[in-house]
Amino acid sequence: MSKSKIIVENLSLFYGKHQALFDINMSIPENKVSAFIGPSGCGKSSFLRCLNRMNDLVRNASQKGRIILDEEDILGKNVDVVLLRARVGMVFQKPNPFPKSVYDNIAYGPRLHGLFFSKKELDEIVETSLQRAGLFEEVKDRLYSSALGLSGGQQQRLCIARAIAVNPEVILMDEPTSSLDPIATARVEELIDELKEQYTIALVTHNLQQAARVSQKVSFFHKGILVESGRTSHMFTNPTDKRTQDYLTGRL
Amino acid sequence: MTLAKKNVTLQKQLLKRHKRDRHFKWFGWMSIYIVLFLFTTLLTSILFQSWPIFWKQEVQISLPTTQISSFKVSTGEATSLLEKAFHYERKPGLKAKEVVSLNAWKIVAEEIDKRKRSKKKSVGRHTMWLPIQYTVSQAYRRGGESFIFDWLKKKEDEGRLRTTFNWTFFSNADSVFPETAGIFAAFMGTIFVLLVAFTIAFPIGVVVAIYMECFMRKDTKLTYFINVNINNLAAVPSIIFGLLGMAIFLNFFELPRSSGLVGGLTLSLMMMPIVIVSSRMALSQVPENLKEAALGLGASKTQAIFHHVVPGAMPGIITGTLLSLARMMGDTAPLIMVGMVVFLIKAPMTLDSPATVLPVQIYQWFQRPEPGFIEASSGAIVVLLLILLGVNSLALLIRRKFEKFSV
Known part of the structure; x- marks a missing residue:
């Protein structure tokens, strides 16, 4: 495996008194796709949301342990969450474009952070982001019409383009294809595969085939515990843990 | 139970159920007809009564x-x-x-x-x-x-x-003679009062709503207490607000009695809780995932709220405010308490000059013994109803127009 982008050490997550994650240790390799799988309520989404501190929004949520992104503990007290989220972008389960134009959706992040010096530069950022998301050809004629007019798959790729526009280092994806039809899903999977050249991707999915298709590393969660983690090719053929075997064969 | 027996029971049951459906449908239609009947009776009687005042010889x-x-x-x-x-x-x-x-x-x-x-x-x-x-x-x-x-x-x-057509009914102020009496003074007073009430209640109400809905912790006793009180205030009888306005604005601050300013201030007290409640409702209906999207891109909480949640709630906030303005327009009691019952032969042109409003004008005219004022009063009611209709349809229109943009 290549160099690790994120190293998680002894991470525990609590919602009030309820403990959602138990002592997670794992590493997320750079420029690879890491998939998190497991049955519903196993904590894989909660884990993903720890990686850019989205759990800060939940009242009573508290974390223990360390998450090291490029040698810096992002759970530390003096970490600026805004800066962190500019470095670690996120794509959500349901496509959630802003009720604005396609252009304004992409430009929102760069505008927030002041990542451009001229209108021309912003235009370029919007165009490259859309191109990288493979959406530019489809929307170039309606950049200034509402993003809500796009199809579900297009909307999700728009959300990916929006995340790319801030030029993050890591992109977190929380079941990005769960509300899409098979064709749109295939398109997004292709995109994920292309994106890993430049970004480190962490992906939560319900779909085992998807994990097998796009990821290089798979981690299996069960009841808040990281059961097993390893190369995708290895995990799907030779799972060592009984629970992983059961899940992969559909008995869990 | 045999199959045949089961079918018979089902048939019986089904008959009963259909009958119940029919009864409910009938009851629903009856209720609608009764409401429509009462409403048309009211409208036609007012229209008939007001007819002579709109035509003068x-x-x-x-x-x-x-x-x-x-x-x-x-x-x-x-x-x-x-x-x-x-x-x-x-x-x-x-x-x-x-x-x-x-x-x-x-x-x-x-x-x-x-x-x-x-x-x-x-x-x-x-x-x-x-x-x-x-x-x-x-x-x-x-x-x-x-x-x-x-x-x-x-x-x-x-x-x-x-x-x-009696144009002077719209351009004249009050008069002791019905043929020259008009609603212009009351109309101007209504405009002044609503203007003052809006300028004060809208910004404060909306800011309170945003703070309470988006920033304040919702599970504390303090929030609960404030919440109950605001909802209560929104339902307090208007005459009590009139007493409050009289005590504060007239007796304590010694603002000019009967003026549009005092009336507007009093109504702003009444309007504020309504604006807060409706704005909070609108804010809570903006989908959470918009806020999450903005936060995920690195927006601060305040940015996420002011860039996405507030604009998303704006149509609802505006609709609620318009509806509350319509309610304020029809309110009489608090304005009587602050002395806005005056006889004006000239329309008020400044905020601190004595003014009256449409519903108070209606009330005043209805009390006059001279013939012709009942008709004038009905005419003013027709005008007031038309304005209310206009404001309410505007509110509905805004809601329609922005419904398409909601996620």
């Missing part, structure tokens, strides 16, 4: 030639000019004050002033239309025997008696 009178004095025309001068004009009609016993409005001298004086301004030296045999007294006009229409009616009949045959 005017008679054309020739003013005698006279020299225009260099001073402002006095009441006496204008009145004597009017009486002279009636004298020329050569009808013994016919007096101006028994036929045309007792305010007609004002119209004559205005006309003379107008001529003076255009530098004319004399009035010449100038003709002008003057409104007939309400009671005379009504009696003439009903028909009867009187030398005044004979004269009016003659005028009508000459084409010098006309019935026109």
Whole structure:
């Protein structure tokens, strides 16, 4: 495996008194796709949301342990969450474009952070982001019409383009294809595969085939515990843990 | 249970269920018809009652030639000019004050002033239309025997008696005579009061709503306490707000009594809780995932809320505010408490001058014993209802228009 982008050490997550994650240790390799799988309520989404501190929004949520992104503990007290989220972008389960134009959706992040010096530069950022998301050809004629007019798959790729526009280092994806039809899903999977050249991707999915298709590393969660983690090719053929075997064969 | 028996039971049950459906449908339709019936009865009765006030009879009178004095025309001068004009009609016993409005001298004086301004030296045999007294006009229409009616009949045959739409009902202020009374003063008062109430209640109410809905912790006792109180305030009878306004704005701050300013301030107290409640509702209906999307891109909480949640809730906030404005427009009791029951022959032009509002004007007119004011009152009700209809449809329109953009 290549160099690790994120190293998680002894991470525990609590919602009030309820403990959602138990002592997670794992590493997320750079420029690879890491998939998190497991049955519903196993904590894989909660884990993903720890990686850019989205759990800060939940009242009573508290974390223990360390998450090291490029040698810096992002759970530390003096970490600026805004800066962190500019470095670690996120794509959500349901496509959630802003009720604005396609252009304004992409430009929102760069505008927030002041990542451009001229209108021309912003235009370029919007165009490259859309191109990288493979959406530019489809929307170039309606950049200034509402993003809500796009199809579900297009909307999700728009959300990916929006995340790319801030030029993050890591992109977190929380079941990005769960509300899409098979064709749109295939398109997004292709995109994920292309994106890993430049970004480190962490992906939560319900779909085992998807994990097998796009990821290089798979981690299996069960009841808040990281059961097993390893190369995708290895995990799907030779799972060592009984629970992983059961899940992969559909008995869990 | 055998299959046959089961089918029979099912059949019986089904009959009962269908019957119940029919009964409910019938009951629903009945309720709708009853509401519609009551509503149309109300509207038609008001429309019928107000009909005479919207149409007034005017008679054309020739003013005698006279020299225009260099001073402002006095009441006496204008009145004597009017009486002279009636004298020329050569009808013994016919007096101006028994036929045309007792305010007609004002119209004559205005006309003379107008001529003076255009530098004319004399009035010449100038003709002008003057409104007939309400009671005379009504009696003439009903028909009867009187030398005044004979004269009016003659005028009508000459084409010098006309019935026109009563525009002065909209342009005049109050008057002791129904034929010259109008709602303009009350209308201006309503505008002033709503303007003041809106400028104060809208910004404060919306900011409170945003803070409470988006920033404040929702699970504390304090929030609960504030919440219950705001909801309670929104339901407090309006007369109590009137008492509050009187105690604070009149007695403590000693602001001018009866003014639009005090009325507006009092209504703003009433409007604020309504704006807060409806704005909070609108804010809570903006989907959470918009906020999450913005946060995921690195927006701060305040940015996420002001860039996405507040704009998303704006249509709802505006609709709620318009509806509360409509409610304020119809409110009477608190304004009576702060003394906005005044007789105005001129519309208020500043915030601190005495003013009255449409519903209070309606109330005032309804109390007058002179004939014609019940009709004037109904006319004002029609106007008020039309304005309310306008505001409410605007609110509905805004909601419709922005519904398409919601996620």
